Amino acid sequence: MNLPAQHPLNDGRTAESRLVRAYRGERPEVTPVWFMRQAGRSLPEYRELRVGTAMLDACLTPELASEITLQPVRRHGVDAGIFFSDIVIPVKLAGVGVEIVPGRGPVVEHPIRTAADVLALRPLDPAALEPITRAVELTVAQLGSTPLIGFAGAPYTLASYLVEGGPSKDQLRTRTLMYSDPHTWAALLNWCADVTGQFLRAQVLAGASAVQLFDSWVGSLSEQQYVRRVAPHSKRALSHLRGLDVPRVHFGVGSGELLHAMHAIGVDVMGVDWRIPLDEAERRLGGGVPLQGNLDPALLGAPLPVLEAHVLDVLDRGMLAPSHVVNLGHGVPPETDPDVLTRIVELVHSR
Numbered sequence: 001m002n003l004p005a006q007h008p009l010n011d012g013r014t015a016e017s018r019l020v021r022a023y024r025g026e027r028p029e030v031t032p033v034w035f036m037r038q039a040g041r042s043l044p045e046y047r048e049l050r051v052g053t054a055m056l057d058a059c060l061t062p063e064l065a066s067e068i069t070l071q072p073v074r075r076h077g078v079d080a081g082i083f084f085s086d087i088v089i090p091v092k093l094a095g096v097g098v099e100i101v102p103g104r105g106p107v108v109e110h111p112i113r114t115a116a117d118v119l120a121l122r123p124l125d126p127a128a129l130e131p132i133t134r135a136v137e138l139t140v141a142q143l144g145s146t147p148l149i150g151f152a153g154a155p156y157t158l159a160s161y162l163v164e165g166g167p168s169k170d171q172l173r174t175r176t177l178m179y180s181d182p183h184t185w186a187a188l189l190n191w192c193a194d195v196t197g198q199f200l201r202a203q204v205l206a207g208a209s210a211v212q213l214f215d216s217w218v219g220s221l222s223e224q225q226y227v228r229r230v231a232p233h234s235k236r237a238l239s240h241l242r243g244l245d246v247p248r249v250h251f252g253v254g255s256g257e258l259l260h261a262m263h264a265i266g267v268d269v270m271g272v273d274w275r276i277p278l279d280e281a282e283r284r285l286g287g288g289v290p291l292q293g294n295l296d297p298a299l300l301g302a303p304l305p306v307l308e309a310h311v312l313d314v315l316d317r318g319m320l321a322p323s324h325v326v327n328l329g330h331g332v333p334p335e336t337d338p339d340v341l342t343r344i345v346e347l348v349h350s351r
């Protein structure tokens with residue numbers, strides 16, 4: 001491994017954690033669990049800390065980003081922290097005007113739609129990643145033997161925000177660009193792959209013990225277009241982790257038809273949304289792939305006995321995979337009662 005000697009995976013702090021073992025395909029006695037968007041608006045302590053600070057400013061203030069990352073770990077006893085940041089941070093650090101509008105998501109000042117727009121994109125100066133490095137270092141020092149998961153947005157999902165200028169239902173303009181101007185498309189996705197790959201590498205070098213590549217909106221693509229026009233760029237993003245032996249997780253919403261192709265870019269673990277059961281995901285992947293997921297976030301608001309039965313069903317189906325990390329099929333909805341998340345952690349750990 002080319003990880004720094006004092007890296008948590010190298011110095012033994014996290015290598016034997018339940019999460020890292022499960023990501024490597026072992027079955028620890030207790031199934032690990034964490035939640036996408038575990039840090040954030042479901043927590044009153046998060047809302048309190050965020051008062052008066054814009055989302056992306058919070059991400060770039062190391063002490064704040066670190067504290068927000070730690071909050072759900074302390075509160076719920078989850079098996080990992082997920083670094084508090086956002087997929088658009090590397091885009092912003094490369095000089096693109098982007099902010100996060102509360103309740104809406106990332107909004108880009110000048111959407112990127114033409115060859116000239118793509119040509120004008122600047123590379124990311126590695127020095128700009130300093131606040132990320134610092135925040136990760138502060139966080140892993142506090143986490144001790146609990147692993148930190150680093151993450152980044154995959155090129156397609158990032159490009160969808162750049163082209164649409166904000167959140168969109170089915171990435172229509174983005175897909176139109178993909179069909180109409182393959183050269184501009186490839187240049188844009190390569191740029192996204194490099195900034196997002198640099199962001200990912202910085203987190204691992206600073207101490208993250210695993211990474212998750214979020215291709216959240218990949219479900220709007222056909223498998224054929226994914227393989228031809230997107231997968232090579234996702235691979236390129238991961239190539240920035242060359243020489244760094246950390247488990248790689250890949251996840252997209254509505255990606256049931258793409259599981260096999262998404263796994264084939266060279267990842268260790270597949271995240272599954274709630275639309276197909278884990279035994280079906282296992283079948284589609286042809287067996288042998290560790291799985292993560294896939295509680296339906298809608299059930300967080302259901303009566304406790306209904307939710308608990310669902311958790312047990314997901315655990316049962318996960319037994320068919322070589323290993324399983326419990327998570328939601330997408331992020332924690334902001335209106336979730338945080339005690340419900342704590343209850344899920346207790347239930348998973350008690351089985």
Ligand SMILES: Cc1c2[nH]c(c1CCC(=O)O)Cc1[nH]c(c(CCC(=O)O)c1C)Cc1[nH]c(c(CCC(=O)O)c1C)Cc1[nH]c(c(C)c1CCC(=O)O)C2
Pocket residue numbers: 035036037038039040041055082083084085086087088100101102103104105106151153157167214216331
């Ligand atoms: C698509 C995407 C984005 N950002 C992210 C993705 C991929 C994951 C997914 O599919 O949800 C990734 C992300 N964004 C955030 C995290 C933090 C870590 C965690 O999961 O706890 C992670 C992993 C913080 C955040 N990122 C955002 C928030 C909410 C903003 C706030 O609290 O003010 C948080 C906690 C903002 C954001 N950023 C983005 C969206 C769609 C939104 C939501 C808009 C809203 O509902 O307000 C883009």
